[in-house]
Amino acid sequence: MTLPWHSLDTTLFSRAQQLLDEGWITRDPELAPVLPVVLERGVGQDWHKAGTFRHHLYGVARSLALWQQPHDVQLLGLLHSVYGNAFVDLVKFDARTERARLQGLVGEEAEHLVHLFCTMSRSQFINKVLERDFDEDGGMELELNGPAPRETVQLTPREVAAFIIVSMADTIEQWFSWQEEIYSRSPNVDTSRKQAVHWAASLWPGPMRPPSRKISQLSQLGLALQHPGLAGLLPMPPVFNRCTVSVSKEDDAAASSLYWSVIQLDQPLVDLDVATHVLEQAVRLNPWVGEPQMVLAQVYLSAGRQDDAVLAARSALQCFSAWGNAWDKRVQWDAWIAWTRILLQSATDGTWPERLDKLNNLALRG
Incomplete structure (x- = not known):
């Protein structure tokens, strides 16, 4: 049986080569000015899943740069957790007092994306995308994080597309077997398991086995970008045959x-x-x-x-x-x-x- 080999896209490979050097981000005219402010907040010392928080932020931004996303989306990738979120407690900027500073650094449009991405319910967002629960135009009503009753926000189609793409980059950068064990059934996390009982599963970093289900989930997120209201708003990531197939x-x-x-x-x-x-x-x-x-x-x-x-x-x-x-x-x-x-x-x-x-x-x- 013939194997599903891919041909090598030399243009894509050339873009990837330019990102192999860790210093690529220091030469990016949009991202480089942000780095000193982010680094002074200690992101290079914070633990984050398979590395440090700096590794994670740089890795997410790298995928988005490779995928030729607009600068505001790349900035969102670099800063996507700096106000904290429901998944992590890594608050690097206080959303109550420092939004103006970040706006001055990256612009109001990019900061708006960062703030919205950090404060919205990411679990609800992923579930709605997987269930194709969009408005007719591709927008989405979503709850904000916090105790019930929760406030809601209306996402524009472009915000939905940007958040799908950043979620794909965010997941591929960090997900491996240790997260799969402790964050079982994400985004619908199994909260019933006690750490003391399942202590062996919690030993970081564990065997470093690749994940068992996330590529399938990412392929479904990518397929959602084919929604008529989302298609064409942003460059399509070059994975899963430009997000046209699933696993x-x-x-x-x-x-x-x-x-x-x-x-x-x-x-x-x-x-x-x-x-x-x-x-x-x-x-x-899984040929992807x-x-x-x-x-x-x-x-x-x-x-x-x-x-x-x-x-x-x-x-x-x-x-x-x-x-x-x-x-x-x-x-x-x-x-x-x-x-x-x-x-x-x-x-x-x-x-x-x-x-x-x-x-x-x-x-x-x-």
Whole structure:
């Protein structure tokens, strides 16, 4: 059965290359002036899921830059939690006293998006999007955070589109198995489980396994952008074939499990056939993340299947370039791209080392 390989969009890959250097954000004319004010609030020291709060904010902004979002949406990504929200207590700016300061820094339009994103009910928003509960024009009435009875706010179609796209970038940057365990059934979180009883699940960072259901949920968020009132308001993210296809929960979970079984060496190790078939099935079930395809490229190389390795490595590189963040959080996005380029180079040139120790000094040429 033919595998669903992606061709490499060289224009997209070129944009991704420009974002591999962590200093990219310091050279952005819109984002760079904001950094000193944000950094002085200690975001580089705050813990946040798979890294620090700085890593998270930069990573969300990176995906939005890669997706060519307008500057106010990129600024929203960089500042999307600075007033705090229902999910985190990381309040870096006091919404009661410091809105004017942030408005002076990023402009009223961007600050309005940030404030609204922080104060609205994110859970209700995600649920309404997943249920396609939009107004006819693509707008949405939403509750604000706080005790009942809650105030409501009317989102414009552009605000809905922006918040969907930022939510996609926000989720792909941070979600991995530890969050999946403690934040079960998000956005409808299971609050019944006590920490002392489920202490093993709470040990951070845990096994760093990729999530089992979030890619499916992200594909549904992306599909919502095809609503007639939302389509065309903002650049469409280049994931899920420009947000036109979805992944089922069942396929998402199965693909993640199959991939992880190879990573954990739960397959026979004497030859490569079983691991190859398992990874190929993972790619068939979920062809929208790069890591299974990248590992498969290396397995193909080990088996002497250079032509197949080229296809797998190119496809993996396309997926990494489309997301701007890693699905498998064990290493950073730029590291996944670097190793994938090594695999593609080796497959193209037929130079995969025969000796194990030679893997230690592979380098990209040109």
